[in-house]
Amino acid sequence: MSIHTSFDPSLVDDNDIKIQEVEVLKSIYYEDFIKEDDDLYRIRIKVEVPDHFEIRIKRQQHQEEEVAEQSTSTTTTLTTDPINSSSSSSSSSSCQDECYPIICLPNVTLGFEYPKDYPSSPPTLMISCCWLSLEEMNQVLEYLNTSLWEEGESVIFRYIEWIKSSMVSFIAKERQQNVDCCIYLSNVPIDFGSPLNEFVSWDHQEGWTSPTSSLPLLLAHNTHESKRVFAQEPHCCPICYIDDDGTKFELFKCGHFICKACLCHMLTVNIDSGSINSIKCTEPCCGAAIEQHLVSKYVSQEHMERYNGQMKKTQGFVACTRCKGWAKVDPNTRSTFCGTCYYSMCMLCTKTWHPGVTCNYEAIQSDRSTDVAQRPRPCPGCSVLIWKFDGCNKVHCVMCDKLFCWLCLQVISGYEHFETTCILFEIPGQRPRFVQTRHDGNVTGICPCSRCGAKVYQYSQNNHVLCFQCKGAIFAVKELLPFSQQDSTIGSVHGFMERPTILGKIEL
Template sequence: MATAADDERTEELETLQSIYPELVLDEPFAAHIELLVAPTTPLSITFEPAQEVHKVAYLPPLRLKIDLPIEYPAEAPPNVELAASPSWLPSGTVDKLVKEAHSLWEEYSGGQMLFAYISYLQEAAETTFGLSELTLPNSLKDELLQYSKRMKRELFDKETFDCEVCLEPKKGSVCYRMERCSHVFCVQCLQDYLNNCISEGDVNNVKCMSADCGKPMPNGKKKERLLSPKELLQIPLSLQAVERFAKIKRKKKIEADPTIIYCPRSWCQGAMRTDKYPKIKDVREMDDSDSEAEEEVETTSEEEQASGPEKRRVGTSGMDRLAVCEDCTLAFCKVCLASWHGDFVRCEPRDKNQLTEEDQASLNYIMRNTSPCPTCSVPCQKSFGCNHMTCFQCKSHFCYLCGAWLPPENPYGHFGNPKNKGCYNRLMDMVEGDMGNGEAQFGGARGAEQIADFWEQEAMRIQNELNAQDS
């Protein structure tokens, strides 16, 4: 025969189940529930004996078992059991949480208190039950870290986000959250943008697309970190694209470093081996520390550039002159660029004007068909559009026709100033680019090459006419 106490216990458990659908009724007056442990601040866990410290955002759930005795709630508190699998919660903390159930029952003076107790446990879970750090055996490391990663992905997949590029609401299952800044984009937008940057060689823009992203610098600009190969693979981008990104990024850093010497073999011309830029073997094995080390190198080079370009050292002596090509493994001298001759041989720097035939042909083409940036001297060639150029590398504004630096706040004023006779009203000259209608008069170094080339051809034409008359 059912008693009033039975009805009261049944009513409380059924009400509790309507609030927490995940509550499972085991017996008429017993139930269990698993409570999510997601602290607002990731918990620092030290795994012994390796003393590895990890920030863990999600911990295995706290399993609460409830058994309501016949005397509950008027004369006796509920029987509760708390456990976590694996057992990561200290036993002293578990005992404290269990005793809180009895304290709440006394506070409610024999009234129903299960909802208050579960709410208390949920609030305590947000601060990891008062724990600021935790020390656990190394045997639990993999299981806890994998659980945290899995839960983070599962909860993210269930949410809905507005992609900051296409501005459409997307489920988390088709989105990606950036690791450092937590900005969210749909995977399709990320892949389209990043693949385009990598295919065009614009590796300096392989970063978060949010306008709010970046660390403010004293000069008013923002320092934006490039994405690591590891994160690009997680988005995911193809292995081939990530390898291209890593190689181009490394190549740009090597080319910008004046201390790097290149192999003297004309068929090789690989860079010297250096610990500063280790050769990439497998991008899947590169971790975030590799990217951070590269960023430190980049910051140092920027500071060096601010104080002026560093000249190559030619007064190197002894074994410091030895360099080894990373491609063909040739050992050569940094000073005279001959095969390694030992550290006691006196040698002189090779004349920089001694260029190979291929180098000279390449240099001639660059001087005739490109306009150098006035700031960093990188050669630029226009494919289409107006003659206001922005340097691909240093972002300086300049005129494609005369090579003059343009103020960023008003770059088009240069083409509307009658004093600039060579560029006045010529903003849209060669709108189809060099290859489209490339016949135009240039100024600056390119203009000088253009004039010299014209008179060279004219001299050859006159000579040929004289030879024809003599014959």
């Protein structure tokens, strides 16, 4: 005898509906489905974000007030039409924010507890998230309980799908007046004593005070997920133009990419040529530096050592002459210090550092018989040896950027020193035969000094004249040109204006 049974939906009790829904949710979400108690469950939900989505952070309040004051003062002096004023206000608002492009956000956890008479009564909902404030999470729960709940129906799956696909846009529109492309992280400290904590929970780490504190975690999560999504799609290398799977490419921090073969070749060529500054993103107008861990991933150990050496030099290090390690350069003392062997080296003479003592050079003797122009002299500022072959006695050191007198090695600022102490164009040990003094004698000629352009007067037909302006320039006159009495201001003038020609140094 066979027994036939028929299924009557009215005979299905509420407990069977809950069991069926739990089994369906468990099969769909699997690892993200967590059972806390007999009727208490949690599901981790991966939310979707709109295209060109951004996380933004506002400046501090005092900075906004300063910008507002500047904006107010500007609008009181300028007249703008409504369109330009609106666009200017929008631009100013965006300039005040820190913007971070985001393609993936950390999970949102939805907790729910079934009542005994479910689905006649709604489930008790709980939500937790690290990048939303308590108020924003409470708004989400209110929307689920009021807009999506329908008596007599299983609604948990509907709740999950809405959080997954529409919650980000919902929060963005609530905060930004129907703008769903960005969310502002709140910098208001979380109130852990708020009554909202009964149903909403802020996922936080030690030391966090507000949703703004979660920004480093959001950026790290976004970078990791960006690479995972990138690897799932095919791409075309912008260098070799070969299409391949995403796993054959390397994605940079700036968002650009090249294939691994081109990256390896580019790194090797630039390290071999010493052009480590060219190790950067190949996209035009980008130029972002390539991360060091990528360099070590795609070059040999030998190339990595050369790369590290070149990087050390750009960071102010030089190779230690004693242990072959890296010594830090001190630009103030012109010396190096090795943290491995504790050796200090003088950058000027490449010997052991000698503070307070000039580098190894022959001291200038009092004997003036040797031409000083052929002997080096130390700079009074940095002790660098300087050779002077021509020109005046005012010397400029290119190492420490100091001006000093070549004769007495005194640091100077201009030409005033040569008007009272030393002679501008004289070499020590040499004196002119003829020393001319200023006097109101019989002026027989006038000419411009070929060095400084000052007027030089000839007295009593004497062709050995001295310029009193640059003090020490000796001239010998060869040509005679007519001149008028208006060109002279000393005595009675008659004769010719003389064009001087330097004949050279006059020996004693």
